Amino acid sequence: MKTPLVIFGSGDIAQLAHFYFSSDSEYEVVAFTVDAAYLTDAALCGLPVVAFEDVTTHFAPDQCEIFVALSYSKLNAVRKEKYLAAKALGYRLASFISSHATVLNEGHIGENCFIFEDNTIQPFVTIGNNVTLWSGNHIGHHSTIKDHCFIASHVVVSGGVEIGEQCFIGVNATLRDHIKVGEKCVIGAGALLLADAAPEGVYIGAATERSNVPSTRLRGI
Helix, strand or coil, X not given: CCEEEEEECCCHHHHHHHHHHXXXXXXEEEEEEECHHHCCXXXXXXXXXXXXXXXXXXXXXXXXXXXXXXXXXXXXXXXXXXXXXXXXXXXXXXXXXXXXXXXXXXXXXXXXXXXXXXCEECCCCEECXXXXXXXXXXXXXXXXXXXXXXXXXXXXXXXXXXXXXXXXXXXXXXXXXXXXXXXXCXXXXXXXXXXXECCCCEECCCCCCCCCCCHHHXXXX
């Protein structure tokens, strides 16, 4: 019998969580929950949406688990807050690990993690609680990703890297081996990080500029 699951959230990520948990896990999604102030619809994906303030009345902590399906808003602080709030109510926090991910780290993955398809997690990697790994990342051997991080798609984390809490790493970023990224860092899309990053650092990759030649003057296209 599948474990009942309540998803916190009502946006795109909550809908994705419903899809993934419903199609590729041992959980059965039974409801959604949001803060009462954001409760605008009574149903989502054909399931009830209840106020988080009343969730224990409808779905007792000893009868189901919760998954907090939120983004990296405020450097993951909002997702962290709701993760801790659900734990304080006595819920277990579910993780989703795609069956289409390559996971070789003997299950060293925390609670409320959202690990999409085509991730490669090499041996001796440790992933903390409340971590999102969008699709297609490489997490190199002996690396550590601490709690409340969000890693976007096609990021390369080389071997022996340590990523501090509440970091955001953008699409196609590359981190060289054996560096440390301090907490609350933002590594932008396409950035190349070759040395340690102090806490609260912002590293932005160079954007491609528009050519002075218009597309209508290109030959062969």
